[in-house]
Amino acid sequence: MAVSASIGRQIVDLNADWVFFRKNMPAARVFAAAAKDGEKVTIPHSSLLLPHHNFDEKSYQFVSWYRREFELPKTAEGRKKVFIEFDGVMLAAKVYVNGKLAGEHKGGYTPFAFDITSLARFGPGKGNRNVVAVQVDSRERPDIAPFGGTVDYLAFGGLYREARVVLTERAWIADAFPFATDVLSDGRTLRVKTTVAGDGAGGEFVVAATLLDSRGRKAARAEQAIEAPVKGEAHVELAVDGLEKVELWDIDRPTMYKVRVELLEGGKTVDAVEKPFGFREARFDKDGRFRLNGRVVKLIGLDRHQTYPYIGCAAPARLQRRDAEVLREELGLNIVRTSHYPQSVHFLDRCDELGLLVFEELPGWQHIGDAAWKANAIEQMKEMIVRDRHHPSIVLWGVRINESQDDHDFYVESNRVSRELDPTRQTGGVRCFRESEFLEDVFTFNEFSSNVREPNHVPYLITEFAGHTFPTKTFDRVERQIEHALLHTRIQDKQMGMPEIAGAIGWCAFDYNTHIDFGSGDRICYHGVSDIFRFPKFAAYLYMSQKDPAKQVVMELADFWARGDWNHCTKFLLIYSNCDEVLINGQLNGRAEPMRDEFPNLAHPPFRFDKMKDVWGHGWNDLELVGLIGGKVAIRKRWPADKLPSKLAAWTDSKVLDADGSDMTQLSFMMADRFGNVCPYATGAVTAKASGPVRIIGENPFALVGGRGALYVRSDGRKGAASIELTCTSGHKAQVKVKVG
Numbered sequence: 029m030a031v032s033a034s035i036g037r038q039i040v041d042l043n044a045d046w047v048f049f050r051k052n053m054p055a056a057r058v059f060a061a062a063a064k065d066g067e068k069v070t071i072p073h074s075s076l077l078l079p080h081h082n083f084d085e086k087s088y089q090f091v092s093w094y095r096r097e098f099e100l101p102k103t104a105e106g107r108k109k110v111f112i113e114f115d116g117v118m119l120a121a122k123v124y125v126n127g128k129l130a131g132e133h134k135g136g137y138t139p140f141a142f143d144i145t146s147l148a149r150f151g152p153g154k155g156n157r158n159v160v161a162v163q164v165d166s167r168e169r170p171d172i173a174p175f176g177g178t179v180d181y182l183a184f185g186g187l188y189r190e191a192r193v194v195l196t197e198r199a200w201i202a203d204a205f206p207f208a209t210d211v212l213s214d215g216r217t218l219r220v221k222t223t224v225a226g227d228g229a230g231g232e233f234v235v236a237a238t239l240l241d242s243r244g245r246k247a248a249r250a251e252q253a254i255e256a257p258v259k260g261e262a263h264v265e266l267a268v269d270g271l272e273k274v275e276l277w278d279i280d281r282p283t284m285y286k287v288r289v290e291l292l293e294g295g296k297t298v299d300a301v302e303k304p305f306g307f308r309e310a311r312f313d314k315d316g317r318f319r320l321n322g323r324v325v326k327l328i329g330l331d332r333h334q335t336y337p338y339i340g341c342a343a344p345a346r347l348q349r350r351d352a353e354v355l356r357e358e359l360g361l362n363i364v365r366t367s368h369y370p371q372s373v374h375f376l377d378r379c380d381e382l383g384l385l386v387f388e389e390l391p392g393w394q395h396i397g398d399a400a401w402k403a404n405a406i407e408q409m410k411e412m413i414v415r416d417r418h419h420p421s422i423v424l425w426g427v428r429i430n431e432s433q434d435d436h437d438f439y440v441e442s443n444r445v446s447r448e449l450d451p452t453r454q455t456g457g458v459r460c461f462r463e464s465e466f467l468e469d470v471f472t473f474n475e476f477s478s479n480v481r482e483p484n485h486v487p488y489l490i491t492e493f494a495g496h497t498f499p500t501k502t503f504d505r506v507e508r509q510i511e512h513a514l515l516h517t518r519i520q521d522k523q524m525g526m527p528e529i530a531g532a533i534g535w536c537a538f539d540y541n542t543h544i545d546f547g548s549g550d551r552i553c554y555h556g557v558s559d560i561f562r563f564p565k566f567a568a569y570l571y572m573s574q575k576d577p578a579k580q581v582v583m584e585l586a587d588f589w590a591r592g593d594w595n596h597c598t599k600f601l602l603i604y605s606n607c608d609e610v611l612i613n614g615q616l617n618g619r620a621e622p623m624r625d626e627f628p629n630l631a632h633p634p635f636r637f638d639k640m641k642d643v644w645g646h647g648w649n650d651l652e653l654v655g656l657i658g659g660k661v662a663i664r665k666r667w668p669a670d671k672l673p674s675k676l677a678a679w680t681d682s683k684v685l686d687a688d689g690s691d692m693t694q695l696s697f698m699m700a701d702r703f704g705n706v707c708p709y710a711t712g713a714v715t716a717k718a719s720g721p722v723r724i725i726g727e728n729p730f731a732l733v734g735g736r737g738a739l740y741v742r743s744d745g746r747k748g749a750a751s752i753e754l755t756c757t758s759g760h761k762a763q764v765k766v767k768v769g
């Protein structure tokens with residue numbers, strides 16, 4: 029047990045060594061149960077592993093139990109406060125400690141903590157061990173937002189985010205909210221609203237706030253005396269100045285700091301918390317523009333669900349961080365909407381680090397329930413804002429249930445609460461009715477008309493488009509995939525040409541699992557510009573190609589280069605590129621034309637080559653595309669005439685894993701042609717066999733989808749080298765290695 033008796037905050041990690049019971053039973057039976065009666069699990073944990081599609085969404089909607097033991101030091105008895113904290117339990121949790129109910133939480137997307145000081149046992153020895161049992165209700169309960177109506181996504185179930193026990197002194201920091209004022213002037217100030225709680229302490233304390241730069245050096249500091257209450261809370265707002273030299277946080281240069289808040293008694297630190305922080309001014313202005321640090325930034329983004337194949341929402345930090353990297357670095361977006369609920373802090377931390385702006389919203393989808401339901405939704409919204417208001421990446425709070433009807437009193441209240449908890453950020457509320465009551469600061473609208481209409485309010489942000497109007501699979505015929513890409517291209521081009529629109533967020537980044545009432549019947553909504561495994565469709569190329577070529581040269585062919593895959597043979601070639609020119613080599617020899625007339629507003633319109641009829645009736649040869657920048661060759665790619673699968677390519681997103689029993693990385697594989705392009709019509713099943721301290725998660729063997737597939741490699745808790753052999757029924761083989769340490 030990693031707990032010492034020193035002064036200050038101590039943390040007992042609760043992630044490993046849970047026993048999971050896949051059924052409901054009385055609490056007393058869980059306390060009496062032995063480890064062998066359940067399954068040993070590590071969290072993040074999904075209450076049921078599933079295939080990536082074609083499953084019944086009722087299958088994971090049950091009540092289950094998690095049980096774990098932990099020790100606390102004898103020296104803490106009578107001195108320390110003890111809290112148990114959960115970052116997210118889907119959907120409702122009752123937490124029992126040593127046989128007694130410590131508390132209940134309703135809502136799967138936000139953290140909660142219970143004071144278990146009076147229930148805890150201290151000291152070594154079997155009789156002094158603490159037992160925590162969590163009853164997890166993963167049914168779609170109509171009393172808890174977002175449920176009560178139909179919902180187009182799945183919440184899944186389980187103890188799906190991290191948990192811990194926190195020991196503090198009798199006076200502690202209950203909350204710290206850092207924010208900055210006058211950001212754009214040299215007189216900028218860091219303010220830290222701090223809540224100090226007391227239980228049996230009282231007396232003179234000092235609260236200190238220190239700004240630390242990325243290397244941990246002190247940049248500035250302020251302190252203030254506070255009378256800590258014997259019981260209850262006291263509030264203090266610190267002002268740290270002398271910040272002329274701080275660097276601003278921006279999307280291209282996301283400079284991060286840390287704010288360390290300490291509680292001192294007689295010069296000794298008795299508690300401390302740290303929050304990542306960045307200095308920036310973000311505003312949706314009355315002229316419709318979004319400005320970051322005074323500069324207009326046209327927003328271009330996609331919506332993201334936090335769900336993954338097989339594991340539902342139980343993705344560890346590495347996968348969460350990877351999603352932010354896909355959105356910012358691969359797709360080149362500058363904003364993401366966390367549709368339709370608060371998402372993992374690991375995802376948000378990475379958005380901060382990468383300069384990816386975030387629109388985060390409360391949980392809900394079209395349905396509004398009774399008064400108790402609304403109170404629950406507002407409670408979840410409060411938990412979201414308090415958890416996340418230090419993130420520089422978050423620029424807007426969504427305070428309306430996505431696409432719900434007007435509800436004057438409810439939304440007056442949600443706006444009021446949001447502005448009170450965070451006066452520094454504007455509110456939005458996503459709607460699909462243009463006529464709806466506008467109580468927020470930004471009119472956030474889902475534009476499914478396949479057009480972009482003039483805004484009827486300013487500021488105005490498009491928060492969804494495309495989606496169900498054009499579901500597209502990676503294994504759909506090529507013309508449909510091209511049309512899907514052109515739909516995203518048309519909408520983004522049009523909004524780029526309308527300065528009074530702040531930006532457009534498309535539906536959506538990744539295909540996602542959904543209910544019977546939506547999607548393609550196999551429990552997937554194929555609305556992503558990338559598939560459920562995060563493999564890009566052609567529509568992803570539009571976003572990728574808008575990147576600055578100084579950062580990455582992009583040239584992608586929205587085609588599979590097959591002679592007879594279109595109706596009446598290929599009519600044109602569509603190429604997404606940020607090069608100045610694209611040359612076509614091979615039997616065609618020519619130049620693709622930038623589609624500047626059709627898409628006048630994009631930084632990098634796609635290119636089109638129309639002379640395909642010139643090859644009709646001739647042999648089919650290899651294709652080479654050459655991208656030029658400033659007249660020089662910047663990129664070259666080839667597609668073979670012969671589409672026979674040449675190789676099984678396999679890779680993991682990360683070559684290393686932590687040996688914590690829950691870390692994971694995606695293992696991707698695809699059947700490639702001899703130039704390394706996907707063979708979209710390759711079928712066959714790939715079997716992955718792991719040796720070393722890992723487990724394979726997912727459908728194994730996996731039957732290729734659009735020529736590709738993916739599984740997860742998960743740490744089993746031991747250290748060492750792991751090797752995974754992949755074999756396809758076609759006979760192709762591949763191997764990948766991962767170090768777990």
Ligand code: GAL
Pocket residue numbers: 180367368430431460474492494495496497535555
């Ligand atoms: C919207 C909704 C999204 C998703 C989308 C599909 O109405 O807000 O959650 O269902 O439609 O296009």
